[in-house]
């Protein structure tokens with residue numbers, strides 16, 4: 764069974780592979796640069812969730828796969844504090860759709876200022892850490908959990924929620 768992953772991001776692709784291995788499901792993985800149809804930097808749960816859904820929908824429509832997964836990273840404001848937020852969506856050729864959200868923690872004021880000024884989290888994190896391609900590696904979640912949870916592990920948890928819902932649905936119908 765082919766599973767399209769709506770991204771070329773290394774951390775997201777690894778997350779899907781690890782989650783499927785843990786869940787014991789065997790797919791042929793196909794990364795696909797699916798459009799999110801939302802801003803490059805989503806700034807709410809709603810927009811981030813929509814980005815994940817749109818990626819899954821595009822990845823299914825524009826390929827021959829039986830299953831498609833979309834993962835989207837964003838941020839959201841809660842009472843003046845900027846938080847990380849992350850979402851995933853799984854669509855099947857049979858018309859089933861599943862969504863799930865992941866971990867989120869507060870981001871420092873320095874990052875919040877950059878987001879307020881219209882910048883994206885990816886480059887802001889590189890600037891903050893003086894490293895390159897944080898978004899493909901540990902991610903903001905890795906930096907601010909002191910390496911305890913990296914971006915791939917965070918998305919893996921989301922994908923486990925997606926696959927788990929899908930497996931349960933298959934077993935109950």
Ligand SMILES: O=P(O)(O)OP(=O)(O)OP(=O)(O)OC[C@H]1O[C@@H](n2cnc3c(O)ncnc32)[C@H](O)[C@@H]1O
Pocket residue numbers: 769770771772775803804805834835836837883884885886888897898899901902903904905914
């Ligand atoms: O190639 P794609 O799949 O688009 O992967 P991406 O890394 O750009 O990830 P998203 O589009 O899902 O994330 C939206 C923006 O937020 C940034 N971002 C989100 N979560 C991040 C994280 O944990 N660490 C660093 N940047 C992050 C990302 O770089 C984008 O600027």
Ligand SMILES: [Mg+2]
Pocket residue numbers: 803
């Ligand atoms: Mg992106």
